[in-house]
Amino acid sequence: MALTTARTMPGVLELLPLDQIAFQGMLDTVRSNFERFGFLPIETPVMEFADVLLTKSGGETERQVYFVQSTGALEQGDKPELALRFDLTVPLARYVAEHEHSLNFPFRRYQIQRVYRGERAQRGRFREFYQCDVDVIGKDSLSVRYDAEIPATIYGVFRDLAIGPFTIQLNNRRLMRGWFEGLGIADGDRQMAVLREVDKLDKRGLDHVRETLTGAAFGLSTEAVDRILAFVQVRSTSLADALEKLDALGSGSETFEQGRNELRDVLGLIKAFGVPESHFALNLSIARGLDYYTGTVYETTLNDHPQIGSICSGGRYENLAGNYTKSSLPGVGISIGATRLYWQLREAGLIGTATSTVQxxxxxxxxxxxxxxxxxxxxxxxxxxxxxxxxxxxxxxxxxxxxxxxxxxxxxxxxxxxxxxxxxxxxxxxxxxxxxxxxxxxxxxxxxxxxxxxxxxxxx
RNA sequence: GUGGGCGUAGCUCAGUUGGUUAGAGUCCCGGAUUGUGAUUCCGGAUGUCGGGGGUUCGAGUCCCCUCGCUCACCCCA
Missing domain, CATH: 3.40.50.800 (Anticodon-binding domain)
Incomplete structure (x- = not known):
């Protein structure tokens, strides 16, 4: 009898027992910190109705979604009714809208589950991977103070994981948009495009970003680009330094001032939460590609391993579940890509051999x-x-x-x-x-x- | 989805201007007298040379097609 080659699809991470023990130890650390900060556990199905999952998505998301079809529907040639979730935020939105009347607001939930993306495999990119999410969802309104609690939680997680010094980097979308407005970039979509471009600063370098922004696709003036680049290069070394640099930006539009006030409040509260000043900083190039973020945005990096990039990111969004309910549900949250984090830590030699659970x-x-x-x-x-x-x-x-x-x-x-x-x-x-x-x-x-x-x- | 690179034991690779039965290290299994691992020594197992076609007396090696993997872009954990 011909043998079938034992194999797995690319983009999945399957571990040997001792490695699995190390990985689970990591998830345990994440979970215990989430619980220590008073977040409640939920799980949602791996599969959702395709129309529910893809409400707001443009072409990009849909391209990465795995559709699921029953054998019967497949034979009839129907369009797939189900799809695998590609993140935990969209299912959260559906969950909150569906259970709105049974939930206690502000709703603080954590969720550690696998998600699926139909990407072409690449180093450190997976088609099946764990996300560890914490979010706080408010009914009608949610204080910006929660924007500071999220980094405080994240600080606890990475401190306990003991993987070396790290920095939680912060920015604010309103501050950015307000700055662009001041330069005559008034259109929302255009602002988003510029935002996505400057987000690449740390990865691609100053010259690349300058070239793109002054190029045909954007057509911005040299002066405007210089002002943008001066802005996004702002980094802080302490809380006092951060506040000083925010002041030094001068006055701006209403949106700009709102963003700046939020950022000031958040930075001050992060310190009050007990996070050492060495572990959080202003980085005005952090933007996040996703368009649903509206205010505070976060990215966390390992100081000694910048090549790893962001190991945890998220931010503030208004109107989480706008596609499912008329209720206004603002929220703030963050996600740790546990599979990638584990894989990269192992590549960097930061994970030692685990001992067995058998003692x-x-x-x-x-x-x-x-x-x-x-x-x-x-x-x-x-x-x-x-x-x-x-x-x-x-x-x-x-x-x-x-x-x-x-x-x-x-x-x-x-x-x-x-x-x-x-x-x-x-x-x-x-x-x-x-x-x-x-x-x-x-x-x-x-x-x-x-x-x-x-x-x-x-x-x- | 767009463009580049690479396919030889489970893994990392060598294989000359085409020339007998395709190698090394590692890993795995067994052994080295009475109750002790990771070191050392000895022995053993393992390959449709990614697949198909072509050129040739002869192809792992040259040509064509195809599949797979991988890197970069896009996007993102």
Whole structure:
């Protein structure tokens, strides 16, 4: 019989158990921080009705959507009725509109699930990936103060992930649009186009952006472009510096002043939330490509690994669910692309080898003593230690090799001597030492050892 | 969706101006006398040379087509 090649589609990340443990450790850190800040969990279906998912989308989104069709509909040649979600924000909008009358506002939710995009595979880009989202949705209005709570949450996440120094960079869409208005770029679509272009500043460089803006596609004057470039190059080094640089921009349109006031409030509150000044900064080139953002926008980068780019981004939007309800539902939120983040951290060598979730292996010296081994394993499990017992007899060396490869830290040997003495021999494969303890003290001893070296599993 | 690069063991690759039975390292499996892994030594398994066609006495190598992967753009986590 011809064999089928075992393979997965490009753009998916499938991990071996030890890597999966590291990845899940990362998600646990994200989740616990989201919960610590008082966000509530929800999950939504992977599939949604296509018309619900694609309401506001232009051609770009639709191009990246996977449609889903039942066999029956496929045979009849119908248009697909269902599609896979491509982010968690659109399903959130649908969720809030659908359950509006049962929800408590401001609605603070977090959601950690996979999303799907039909992209051509590329380094660090996935077709199936995890997003970790937090959003706050208000009914009719939502204070700009929430715009500061989001970065505070994000600070907690990346601090606990311990992946090195990072900076949460902030900007405000109103401030940008107001600045462009002052230069005579009044049309909304045109403002968006300029905005998307300056967003590339950090990636493409000053000259490239200048060339594009003065070029035929935009046709802006050299003076206007110089003013834009001066604006988007603003970066801050501390809170006082940020406020000073905002003042130094001079006065502007009503939109501009509104944006500036929002930014001032947000920056001040981020500090009040306890985020160190070294970890947040003004970056007036941050724009975000998505057009639904209206005010504050965020991007987070690792200081020592700028090539990785943004590892977490989001912002403020008015009218989240305008396509589904007449209610006004403003919100602010952010998303961590966990799959890409994990993949890039691994590429950069920032993730060490995880230890197994299995903490102890009970070896088998003598098949006849199997009940003794199983009783020992049960004892340890009852003491909260994840334990595996060797079920098939083999050479002890082979059993050690198995434990080593599996990343199991403690190997327990129970032979005639130990049984006679009421002891257990423990080999700690991580510390590379061996000791013998009374069986009655075993669980306590292992617990103490394990707690000593407790970590997130993501540390290098 | 648009443009460039690359396809040889599971992985990283070598393979001369076309010339016998296609190699190395790594990984995997087994062994090196009594109850100890990761080091060392010995042995073993593994390939429609991406696929199809053409040129030739002879193609991994040259030509054409095709498929796959990958990088950049677009967009984005």
């Amino acid at each position: 102890a292996l009970v070896t088998q010296m003598d098949e006849a003593q199997l009940p003794v081994y199983l009783a020992l394993a049960t004892e340890l499990r009852q003491a909260g230690i994840n334990t595996e017992a060797v079920m098939e007899s083999s050479k002890l060396g082979k059993q050690f090799k198995y434990a080593d490869k599996a990343g199991i830290r403690f190997v327990l040997v129970l032979g005639d001597n130990e049984i006679a003495n009421g002891t257990v021999t423990v080999k700690d494969l991580r510390r590379e030492n061996q000791f013998e303890v009374a069986r009655t003290d075993l669980a306590r001893t292992l617990r103490a050892e394990l707690e000593q070296g407790a970590g997130t599993g993501v540390r290098a």
